[in-house]
Amino acid sequence: MDSQELVERLLRGERRALARLLTRVEDGSAERLREVVRLLHPHTGNAHLIGLTGSPGVGKSTLTSALVGQWRSRGKRVAVLAVDPTSPFSGGALLGDRVRMQDHALDEGVFIRSMASRGHLGGLSWATPQALLVLDAAGFDVIIVETVGVGQAEVEIASAADTTIVTVAPGMGDAIQAAKAGILEIADVFVVNKADREGANRTVSELREMQKLGHGEWLAPILKTVAARDEGIAELADAVERHAKWLDEGDRRGSRRLVRARVQIRELALGEVRERFAELGEGELVERLAEAVARRETDPYSAADELVASLET
Amino acid sequence: MDSQELVERLLRGERRALARLLTRVEDGSAERLREVVRLLHPHTGNAHLIGLTGSPGVGKSTLTSALVGQWRSRGKRVAVLAVDPTSPFSGGALLGDRVRMQDHALDEGVFIRSMASRGHLGGLSWATPQALLVLDAAGFDVIIVETVGVGQAEVEIASAADTTIVTVAPGMGDAIQAAKAGILEIADVFVVNKADREGANRTVSELREMQKLGHGEWLAPILKTVAARDEGIAELADAVERHAKWLDEGDRRGSRRLVRARVQIRELALGEVRERFAELGEGELVERLAEAVARRETDPYSAADELVASLET
Numbered sequence: 001m002d003s004q005e006l007v008e009r010l011l012r013g014e015r016r017a018l019a020r021l022l023t024r025v026e027d028g029s030a031e032r033l034r035e036v037v038r039l040l041h042p043h044t045g046n047a048h049l050i051g052l053t054g055s056p057g058v059g060k061s062t063l064t065s066a067l068v069g070q071w072r073s074r075g076k077r078v079a080v081l082a083v084d085p086t087s088p089f090s091g092g093a094l095l096g097d098r099v100r101m102q103d104h105a106l107d108e109g110v111f112i113r114s115m116a117s118r119g120h121l122g123g124l125s126w127a128t129p130q131a132l133l134v135l136d137a138a139g140f141d142v143i144i145v146e147t148v149g150v151g152q153a154e155v156e157i158a159s160a161a162d163t164t165i166v167t168v169a170p171g172m173g174d175a176i177q178a179a180k181a182g183i184l185e186i187a188d189v190f191v192v193n194k195a196d197r198e199g200a201n202r203t204v205s206e207l208r209e210m211q212k213l214g215h216g217e218w219l220a221p222i223l224k225t226v227a228a229r230d231e232g233i234a235e236l237a238d239a240v241e242r243h244a245k246w247l248d249e250g251d252r253r254g255s256r257r258l259v260r261a262r263v264q265i266r267e268l269a270l271g272e273v274r275e276r277f278a279e280l281g282e283g284e285l286v287e288r289l290a291e292a293v294a295r296r297e298t299d300p301y302s303a304a305d306e307l308v309a310s311l312e313t
Numbered sequence: 314m315d316s317q318e319l320v321e322r323l324l325r326g327e328r329r330a331l332a333r334l335l336t337r338v339e340d341g342s343a344e345r346l347r348e349v350v351r352l353l354h355p356h357t358g359n360a361h362l363i364g365l366t367g368s369p370g371v372g373k374s375t376l377t378s379a380l381v382g383q384w385r386s387r388g389k390r391v392a393v394l395a396v397d398p399t400s401p402f403s404g405g406a407l408l409g410d411r412v413r414m415q416d417h418a419l420d421e422g423v424f425i426r427s428m429a430s431r432g433h434l435g436g437l438s439w440a441t442p443q444a445l446l447v448l449d450a451a452g453f454d455v456i457i458v459e460t461v462g463v464g465q466a467e468v469e470i471a472s473a474a475d476t477t478i479v480t481v482a483p484g485m486g487d488a489i490q491a492a493k494a495g496i497l498e499i500a501d502v503f504v505v506n507k508a509d510r511e512g513a514n515r516t517v518s519e520l521r522e523m524q525k526l527g528h529g530e531w532l533a534p535i536l537k538t539v540a541a542r543d544e545g546i547a548e549l550a551d552a553v554e555r556h557a558k559w560l561d562e563g564d565r566r567g568s569r570r571l572v573r574a575r576v577q578i579r580e581l582a583l584g585e586v587r588e589r590f591a592e593l594g595e596g597e598l599v600e601r602l603a604e605a606v607a608r609r610e611t612d613p614y615s616a617a618d619e620l621v622a623s624l625e626t
Binding site for chain 2: 033034037038041042044045055056129254257258259261262264265266268269270271272273274277286287289290291293294296299300301302303304305307308311
């Protein structure tokens with residue numbers, strides 16, 4: 001089926017078209033990806049994008065599942081994109097869709113997809129922004145992008161999401177670890193999950209202390225949840241909705257999306273250049289340059305110059 | 314002082330030249346960086362580079378400090394580069410050199426430096442490969458690059474290090490979490506630190522089970538340590554030295570370094586392109602393109618094409 005027809009079926013709400021377009025975006029050639037994006041792009045911009053992040057073990061999957069239930073009860077359609085930074089060498093996602101969030105398996109208002117992180121963009125899957133377009137065009141009200149990981153991925157989420165939820169747990173990644181990981185500044189909402197554990201209140205006050213060192217116009221609320229028992233989830237959804245409302249005042253949402261577009265354009269352009277490096281006989285040229293560098297006959301910068309020069313001819 | 318003179322002083326073993334060159338590499342202009350690399354490169358290739366990684370909280374700093382002590386007792390000179398992925402927005406490293414590893418403060422055979430991750434390369438500081446050149450040329454026998462984080466940074470360490478140590482702790486990041494984070498395949502040596510805690514043996518057997526799913530020519534040993542009490546550290550140093558010996562058989566070290574050179578050249582070349590995007594009126598052109606994308610007048614790919622085209626004129 002050609003992409004044009006698939007997109008039309010997607011816009012009519014066909015579930016199978018959604019799954020097939022996501023596969024096409026994830027596995028397709030650059031050519032196909034480009035076509036899908038061009039067709040979808042005019043129909044996007046309506047969903048509220050939520051980035052949900054935190055270290056391994058804080059309970060992100062459970063929290064996501066609880067949030068899905070909460071928004072379903074409020075009549076919203078919810079999509080989840082779980083970006084697992086699985087092995088860059090082996091590819092596939094370790095924990096597939098099948099074992100995730102079985103509670104929502106039969107709900108037509110919920111769509112859940114795991115994507116393997118391919119590592120191109122430092123944590124977030126290369127195809128994530130494109131997959132977001134598919135889900136957005138499919139008419140989901142809320143899209144949650146859940147990432148495992150610390151570092152660059154969070155920064156990308158912050159530039160891609162309307163609201164970023166940063167999740168910590170007591171006793172395993174305290175506030176200082178969160179600060180070390182650089183995730184304090186990107187939070188629109190903090191969640192201390194597993195808050196029935198010892199040390200939850202200490203983690204909350206540590207986060208509050210850290211926040212005093214500086215924050216922007218929006219002061220991120222700090223919430224306690226026990227996602228496994230659905231505690232604090234309604235309050236979390238409320239906090240996200242308050243942030244959404246705040247974004248809509250004075251067109252803050254618009255300027256966030258402008259930042260997002262800027263980052264995306266630059267990353268796509270760099271991706272194109274990267275591909276050209278590959279096309280331009282990366283095998284031969286880079287191999288020869290690498291050998292010269294390893295033998296100390298040339299230095300890495302001069303080699304890089306030669307590679308860039310090869311791009312321009 | 315010009316870079317030429319600084320490099321000469323470095324090669325004569327002057328401690329202050331070392332610190333100044335590292336600062337120059339970290340903060341200097343692209344021009345200066347390039348000059349320093351050109352001067353240093355012929356004098357490098359002798360140190361054994363170790364990547365030490367793991368999630369926040371597993372005790373990497375303590376382990377690094379214990380390893381430094383161990384190698385000092387074996388007569389080796391040791392340098393440590395701690396790459397803290399601190400805030401991409403605020404810059405500086407949260408935990409500075411002063412509070413780290415005070416045991417070795419007066420030892421001339423030890424050099425410790427924290428670098429802020431600037432996020433350019435997805436976790437590892439932009440300047441790290443260049444900083445490694447400085448330490449290598451300074452004649453350290455062993456260089457440990459310690460990174461906090463999960464994901465892309467580990468892959469970069471694997472491509473930059475001769476030996477990669479992956480650290481986990483019982484009960485906070487079990488083997489499944491390690492697999493999710495994609496750090497199993499890059500390990501040359503596994504360490505279960507804090508092994509006096511409950512669940513250490515279970516973590517060891519989980520790692521062993523995971524390993525059975527597939528490994529390369531080298532089967533990474535799995536060691537238990539209690540770094541805070543110096544337990545298991547001699548065995549860890551032995552394991553690293555066995556791996557180093559294995560690398561030297563059949564020139565495996567040479568082919569690892571070829572991979573490293575290839576990655577470095579490509580990243581430097583992409584960095585150059587990124588800078589050109591900035592120079593070529595990123596402000597105006599990218600701004601205009603981002604607005605067109607946000608208003609749905611054009612799609613991100615067409616905008617990226619325009620950006621790449623601007624590079625070539």
